[in-house]
Amino acid sequence: MTQEISGIKPHGGKLINRETNKDPTGLFSITISEDLANDVENIADGIFSPLEGFLGQDDFENVITKGRLTNDLAWTIPTVLDVDDSTAKKMKDAGDVLLKNPDGTGVAILHVEETFSYDKEKTSQGVYGTNDSKHPGVAKTNSMNDILVGGKIDFIKRPTESEIRKYRMTPKQTREAFAAAGWKTIVAFQTRNPPHVAHEMLQKTSITTRDGVFVNPLIGKKKSGDFVDEVIVKCYETMIANYYPQNRCKLATLHTEMKYAGPKEAIHHAIMRQNYGCTHIIIGRDHAGVGNYYDPFAAQKIFSDYPELEIAPVFFPAFFYCKKCLTFTNQKACPHDDSSKEQISGTKLREMIQNGQAPNEFILRPEVSKVILNYDKPFVD
Template sequence: MPRPHGGSLTNNFIDLSRIDKDLFTLDVDTGLKMEIENISFGVFSPLKGFLNEEDFTSVVKRGRLSNDLPWTIPIVLDANEEVAKKVKDSSQVALRNDGQIFGVMQVEDLYKFDKTESAKSVFQTDDPSHPGFNKFVTMQDILIAGEVKTVSTTPNNKFLEDLRLTPAESRKKIEDRGWKSTVAFQTRNVPHVAHEMLQKAALNIYDGLFINPLIGKKKVGDFKDEVILNSYTVLIDNYYPKYRIIFSTLHTEMKYAGPREAIHHAIMRQNFGCSHIIIGRDHAGVGNYYSPFAAHDIFKDYPELEIEPIFFPAFYYCKKCQSYVNDRTCPHYLDYREELSGTKMRKMFSSGELPPSHLMRPEISKVILSYPRPFVE
């Protein structure tokens, strides 16, 4: 099992009774609450808090922390001028979500940043239509740096929380099962048959599979969280040897940062104890902002990562082979290919049509059709 990124897991917790009731209280939305919990639980190890100015600048420009450790996505807390003034003279602030205190932050620094230039570096575009770029440039003007600690998680949705493992818990499961190699599978979609074939191809070689769907805000048109989770539950129950699967949720938002986010995804799965991660075509991409295999190429810049990427070629269904294949295994002409299109799938479900069973398991299709509105709107 690889070491946690940076050498050790962050484990930052505080008892609710130890939080001073007189502290200035900072309200954060659910997306930011998840990021704070990811810091405390060790998902973002070695980070212990939000980036200071030196680390922020280094991450944006070089894809590394100021100590040269790989880190590609800025983890930051933004605030407006009014809130910043109130925080400035505080050594510590309470963190609140939905009226409930869930943690504290030790305030270390406040600084301004160039939103547009920073976003261009991270997302490799200045197109406001890019969802990640757009969110970044619409942040507040000031960033607050400092270490965070949380109480035990306070569920926003019990169904989602019941499937959530911390890195310490997932590492314990991997160790208890005696796996020497564990392959992570990152997803923000319901599983279709090509996903299943790819996952099982990995299981032919490695000891275990860590299926880790991303739970959090996604772009319009993506499947809703509960649709994804229920679909995978049905798939695992019917088509997988359960003793070789760990199914756990990752609570964070998609950034759609393409190659940079691929590295971020790998680092998180290394912290969960995975030795390998499947990196697909256009991993964490959106639209046509990144070349199809940019997320493969970027790993050459980070040879020191202790998790190894697995690069599978794009799979498609060949009507002549009557199976899922790729350019390495199928000699047939393009006329025989049936590509899996997310747009095509969404149109079928929107019209109440079941995809053919060679594209999606009927059990999965029925789960999706059981939701009158399965997509993010």
């Protein structure tokens, strides 16, 4: 099930659509996590094009060893369903399985094609470049069940609309929105944080030579200390309303789990935004990184391994405000030392917010600071 569209081509050439009206009555069922239910919906809508379901063994092995599907299409983050051995046997016997979200609602039918075991250490090394259990992605891999189930899905029911889902858009919807705005060149901005003023300036620098920016916060499970989803969305609403000209910024949420896979996740982020219809994506310093696991510019360097991607990366060093230059700038343009730079670490920012202090206006817009300080618990526990 595919649909032809205009504009930049989706990854693989066609936008996948796995929605169906099939009746799941009587099917063997299993419950999946909310994050996995989100990814089932992402498959169905074409956000994960060209995937039509969960990876089979050959594709899985190719992804973790080569960063590509067996047909040589770029794909760097394995999209999988993990179950225990007993459940795997029941699913294989059933053939078609109803996937239910945690509240018991059936969301999709999985057509089981194969079940297989996998090497967790090899998987972590291939995706995250490390087997250190302190890395959140490695810890997640180690906690997974031992059997993976591959097969296409048919999507049957969306979750109930909620405040946090009101900005979720399908690639069909974003492409229609870009066309209605008259945008032909669209730069995507991936984020898991509220907007620093430096991020705002980076976005605005990007659209001086492009038609618009697609701000696409990631909504889903994150590590302890990250901002909660509601804070991120509310801060972007506030920043866009107060500091963006009309018809230059589109806000939509991407509902998937953060992987912290550094360069491999940067490619995954680019593919998803290509599917949304973006022509460019901002890739900054330590994109999708965590701790000191990746070279700060590894996420930029990896794009040379994937020249066939139609979406073009826009590389930026970190932005900051320079008190001597009297402007927001970066190390390529500013000759001054750190004492002249207005910047703050994530740890220091969290400390200030937890103490009820608002960072200065060169770090966060005052309206954004106010939003954050109004939340009793703005951070993931």
